[in-house]
Amino acid sequence: MTLAFRASQHLDLPVANQTQPLRSYLQQEDRVIKALLDARQLDRIGPGRYRYTVTTLQVFQLQVCPVVSLKIEPGDGTISIQATEATLEGLGLVDDFQLSLEAQLQVTDHGLQGEAKLGVNVSQPPLLKLIPKRVLESTGESILNGILMTIKGRVGRQLVRDFQDWALQSPAEDTTGSDRRSDHGEHLGEEGVTMHRSGT
Numbered sequence: 001m002t003l004a005f006r007a008s009q010h011l012d013l014p015v016a017n018q019t020q021p022l023r024s025y026l027q028q029e030d031r032v033i034k035a036l037l038d039a040r041q042l043d044r045i046g047p048g049r050y051r052y053t054v055t056t057l058q059v060f061q062l063q064v065c066p067v068v069s070l071k072i073e074p075g076d077g078t079i080s081i082q083a084t085e086a087t088l089e090g091l092g093l094v095d096d097f098q099l100s101l102e103a104q105l106q107v108t109d110h111g112l113q114g115e116a117k118l119g120v121n122v123s124q125p126p127l128l129k130l131i132p133k134r135v136l137e138s139t140g141e142s143i144l145n146g147i148l149m150t151i152k153g154r155v156g157r158q159l160v161r162d163f164q165d166w167a168l169q170s171p172a173e174d175t176t177g178s179d180r181r182s183d184h185g186e187h188l189g190e191e192g193v194t195m196h197r198s199g200t
Contacts, residue, residue: 005140015111035159
């Protein structure tokens with residue numbers, strides 16, 4: 001029996017008077033991905049290519065550890081992340097595990113907007129065969145939403161701090177924005193993020 005989980009998150013993060021510096025910052029592929037995801041769980045395997053070991057997840061009595069290959073593509077005021085391959089450790093040999101991830105951050109006149117979609121298809125593990133499919137899928141969707149919520153929180157905290165550090169080291173950027181940067185830092189955080197969540 002195949003299980004299917006889906007989740008998505010939408011992000012709006014106000015960052016006033018920083019449009020041009022933000023556009024330049026999103027070109028810093030390595031900095032951005034390490035601000036979005038835990039750098040201790042990332043391995044760079046080539047230009048724009050990373051391997052990410054997701055924190056071990058508890059699914060009823062099972063512990064599983066997804067390992068995902070990511071492709072990062074900076075654009076004009078945007079950066080996109082896509083999963084190209086994924087394996088699942090903890091369920092033994094799983095031939096039909098499929099993970100999809102499509103995420104994008106883009107600069108707007110007001111700051112940053114983001115959209116992320118995460119999905120998993122996998123056969124029902126024998127150890128969980130007595131648990132109804134809908135219960136497993138509901139649990140899986142909660143787990144996926146939790147992963148996306150964690151990344152959303154890192155945008156509002158870690159990425160904003162890293163952007164401020166980068167901007168302070170880049171005097172060629174907009175000096176007006178630099179003068180106001182400390183004021184923004186006091187007000188940016190999770191409370192500055194509005195988020196919409198959905199899972200099927």
